[in-house]
Amino acid sequence: MSKQKPSIPKGMRDFDPAEMARRNYIFDTIKEVFKLFGYQQLETPAMENLSTLTGKYGEEGDQLLFKVLNSGEFLKKVSKDDFNEGERNVLPKIAEKGLRYDLTVPFARYVVMHQNEITYPFKRFQVQPVWRADRPQKGRYREFYQCDADVVGTDSLICEAEILVMIKQVFAKFGLMDYAIKINNRKILSGMAEVIGETGKEGDLCVAIDKLDKIGWEKVSEELFQKGFSKEAIAALSPVLETNHKSNFERLQFFKEYLAQSSVGRKGLEEMEEVLAFFAMLGGNEKHVVFDPVLARGLSYYTGAIFEVKVDGVQIGSVSGGGRYDNLTGVFGLPGISGVGFSFGVDRLYDVLDALDMFPVQQKESTQVMLACFGEMERNKGLKILATLREAGIAAEIYPDLVKIKKQFNYADKKNIPFVAILGAEELSNETISLKNMKTGKQETLSLERVISEVKNPTME
């Protein structure tokens, strides 16, 4: 008996059965759509070598990696000099592994390791937790699940178009009506940097311009100025803002002129148009799909299309995001493989559906019938009945202890079990079972066969 109350680490959570039922609803919905589009499931380990993970997410990302201390005498390799030099020198000698930060990089590692066994294009999905040493906040946890779907080994823009369709299908299944799938292209952003005369600074441009919605143009231009953008460059950027309330088509027309001098920019626009064209051919409706030229996204490995999905009316960050990465496997020694993928954030989707009160009131995961027995003889007979019920595919349980019937009913009530089957002396001698519908309160004495059909298809009023 420990006196001290146990606890869990910062940003980690337990999920009780009610929460798990709802989380599984989200997982199942997403997996179903992934499979419908030909994606197959893959799992990779929680831990990767730190060398696999570092340098893929930008400097900020590297700092958010959870490092795992080497086992054994982990200080052995550290010299006094290393120690005096600080963490930078000590870290690589005491930690060689880390927890995965996303599912895309481990997937790229997998593709390189198994390059000769894989049939391309390779479509896989992955539903696993990832870890980030971030400060927790609403909608931001240190351990959370991602549902990733990626295709590698093709640069066809049909993949991008299909991603849009998949996102729309998932949201339709959840019954979400008000949301925006923002789509942009890193090449368009590069083109923007080029035409304003700040080639090579697209990183800073992205970070600043991404905040436009949040902090407004004035603050964004201030930030750009501080990052070393010239006044002329910032002024040259302002026409982009004018496209704010236009249609996707009008925005494309604008950028054709705006980016005319930039070959990357033109390429990006072509890709955008093609994605939207394929999307239309797949029967996609452009409702909810927004070409957003100021969408940037932080991860450094994206090179083509980028996506992000936000739900209106809730103060929760994006619930889905992704993009194309042309050379992610390159850093692991396999160049020339293009990939595109996206991910749903289950934990945020949960918060969104919860805030909007949109979870179905399903009881799919709970017991359908509980056996309540008056004594030992009844209970022993109940065990046989229990086995029959389960054979019939009915989720059933028996109250294991010989306690007052009232207590057994209480248990069924608390657990929201829709039926209680009662076994007493009378039932035992008549070879019957009294079945009570806990919602209606009605009770009938039935044969076992009738109990099975009644539980499966309730007819009792």
Place this chain on the structure above:
RNA sequence: GUGAUUGUAGCUCAGCUGGUUAGAGCGCUGGUUUGUGGCACCAGAGGUCGCCGGUUCGAACCCGGUCUUUCACCCCA
């Protein structure tokens, strides 16, 4: 990583400027009802006031540290 913020019974919260045995509602357990849950009534159990240290005759309350919660920034699912 920077700046704030929170922590009292299983849950939601009271607790006046530091003063005797820390309270409520809900929940829980038992009973009224030894073949029936939800309702009602009655009774009961549960807290070294996040943790460690300090100030004080005396700390849930003041001070310091630490952990945790929430929030803004950074960044992100």
